[in-house]
Amino acid sequence: MPDDPAPQAELDVTIITGMSGAGRSAAADVLEDLGFFVIDNLPPALIAKVAELGRAKDGGGRFALVVDTRSGDFMIELELALAELRDSGARTRILFLDASDDVLVRRFDATRRRHPLGETDRVSDGIIRERALLEELKGQADLVLDTSDLNVHELRDRLHELFGEHDSGQGTLQASIVSFGYKHGLPLDVDVVFDCRFLPNPHWVETLRPLPGTDPKVRRYVMKQPETKDFLAELERLFALLLPAYVREGKAYLSIGVGCTGGHHRSVVIAEELAKVFKRLGFESRVHHRDVERG
Numbered sequence: 001m002p003d004d005p006a007p008q009a010e011l012d013v014t015i016i017t018g019m020s021g022a023g024r025s026a027a028a029d030v031l032e033d034l035g036f037f038v039i040d041n042l043p044p045a046l047i048a049k050v051a052e053l054g055r056a057k058d059g060g061g062r063f064a065l066v067v068d069t070r071s072g073d074f075m076i077e078l079e080l081a082l083a084e085l086r087d088s089g090a091r092t093r094i095l096f097l098d099a100s101d102d103v104l105v106r107r108f109d110a111t112r113r114r115h116p117l118g119e120t121d122r123v124s125d126g127i128i129r130e131r132a133l134l135e136e137l138k139g140q141a142d143l144v145l146d147t148s149d150l151n152v153h154e155l156r157d158r159l160h161e162l163f164g165e166h167d168s169g170q171g172t173l174q175a176s177i178v179s180f181g182y183k184h185g186l187p188l189d190v191d192v193v194f195d196c197r198f199l200p201n202p203h204w205v206e207t208l209r210p211l212p213g214t215d216p217k218v219r220r221y222v223m224k225q226p227e228t229k230d231f232l233a234e235l236e237r238l239f240a241l242l243l244p245a246y247v248r249e250g251k252a253y254l255s256i257g258v259g260c261t262g263g264h265h266r267s268v269v270i271a272e273e274l275a276k277v278f279k280r281l282g283f284e285s286r287v288h289h290r291d292v293e294r295g
Contacts, residue, residue: 011090012062013051014163015078017069017137018097019130020116021107023147023155027097028066030159036064043067044077048084075136093252096134096141098188099148101127143253146189149290161286162253173247175254175278175285179213179271181263184291190257194235196266200225203265212292213268222269231270236277243283263291 014031016024025040032038039050042065050063067078085092099107101124108115108123115126117133138144143162147155162174178187186193202208202221211218222228246254258274260266268289278285 011051011085011088013047013085013090013092014062014064015047015082015092015094016064016066016097017094017134017141018145019099019104019127019134021104022097022099023145023150023152024066024097026152026155027095027145027159028064030156031064031163034062034160034163036062036163038064038066040066044074044081047078047081051085051088051090069130069134069137074133078137093143094137094141096138096144098138098144098146100146100185100188101131103148142251144189144255146187148188173243173251173254173283175243175256175283177256177258177271177274177278177285177287179258179260179263179267179287179289179292181261181267181291181294182259183262184294186259187255187257187290190255192254193257193259194270196231196258196260196270199227199231199260199266199270201261201266203262208265211265213265213289214272214292218265219269219272222266223273228270232273232277235274236280239277240281243278243281263289263294268292 014036016027016031018024028038028040042050044067047065047067050065067074082092082094104127105123114121115123115130117129118126119129145155145158150158178190180187182195182197199222202211202213202218205221208215208218208221213219213222243254256274258267258271271287271289275285275287
């Protein structure tokens, strides 16, 4: 009796896009190291053709395509290509790299390069034009990654977490929780934000002020407040509803921001507790305290 044919590998296509200077090329290099077949500067109209080549070769494979955003019909062509891929059963994701405007300006100044969409010598003009062009695409992205505070090694580590061996694509949800301080600005890459500034502030307790939210004394202070207990109970009820619903809808990534005034105390404690909530609900999460050292 002849052997059954081996199952075909799933075609996995990740579109890498985002702001110039935000790390698209660096991200492509990392995915190449992870075994993706990478093509840079690809016009959206050719995405489906590349996927056809992958299928013709071995029926599947992992592709990372850095798309050229300067085409006049960029969004229309990209939407058509993605629809065609999804109709054929391919797994598709859009990874959008972003960074704050001032960080992008500094990066361009450091390399002495002109912005590709700049019509003048002012880098900021090109950033404004590109941000307007990509606004709709950012809203459709499966994963928005803010690289403002990441060096190239931290970007590599983050992408390894997202696209490494555990990235099976079998209906799992990868969650990331970031604590931050409102006075340092909102994170650019969060889907949901919770404001903890209504909780009593350890900053006004002299012995707690210099300690971070990871310190047991600060945690005990925040956790003993009645408002904290009620807040966490409501969050658990909310995410017991949301997380399974996100999985059913095919959402692969969820990024949650938890903010307080400085990002030093309350948001740190709540972010850690929210990760425990996720674990109780059967979901793993990654916690990052963006501003804990700033206070």
